[in-house]
Amino acid sequence: MRARRWTEQRVKTLRRLAAQGASARTIAGRIGGVSRAAVLGKISRLRRAANAVEAAARKCSPARPRGPGKTLLELTNHSCRWPIGEPGRRGFHFCGADGADLERAMPYCARHARRAYGNDAAAAEPKNPRRAPARRRVAPRS
Numbered sequence: 001m002r003a004r005r006w007t008e009q010r011v012k013t014l015r016r017l018a019a020q021g022a023s024a025r026t027i028a029g030r031i032g033g034v035s036r037a038a039v040l041g042k043i044s045r046l047r048r049a050a051n052a053v054e055a056a057a058r059k060c061s062p063a064r065p066r067g068p069g070k071t072l073l074e075l076t077n078h079s080c081r082w083p084i085g086e087p088g089r090r091g092f093h094f095c096g097a098d099g100a101d102l103e104r105a106m107p108y109c110a111r112h113a114r115r116a117y118g119n120d121a122a123a124a125e126p127k128n129p130r131r132a133p134a135r136r137r138v139a140p141r142s
């Protein structure tokens with residue numbers, strides 16, 4: 001079977017599923033009419049194009065947010081999806097730190113999960129890192 005063309009719609013679907021961490025096999029099945037290899041090839045080409053765009057953007061934009069970060073196509077199942085910057089704007093990216101687990105419906109790293117949900121883990125750590133509690137002195141036991 002000859003691979004069908006990558007229409008805008010199919011690329012959109014590919015990007016969305018890839019961002020959700022779907023496997024190439026899953027993406028191929030969802031799009032239909034393409035092989036897993038074709039999906040991998042397309043992802044790789046999109047990545048290369050995205051990298052080129054990013055490199056160009058970096059050259060003329062010193063305002064790329066701090067931190068390593070990841071673009072949409074660089075995200076894996078374990079990459080934090082906390083958005084940094086404004087979608088559609090130059091420099092927009094995701095936190096990308098390890099610690100997320102999409103299979104367990106956990107899209108953020110521990111730090112951003114606390115910011116997003118303020119769950120139990122938040123109570124265990126200081127809310128404001130600048131006001132961390134003073135270090136306890138370790139007194140020798142008598």
Ligand SMILES: [Zn+2]
Nearest residue numbers: 080095109112
């Ligand atoms: Zn994060």
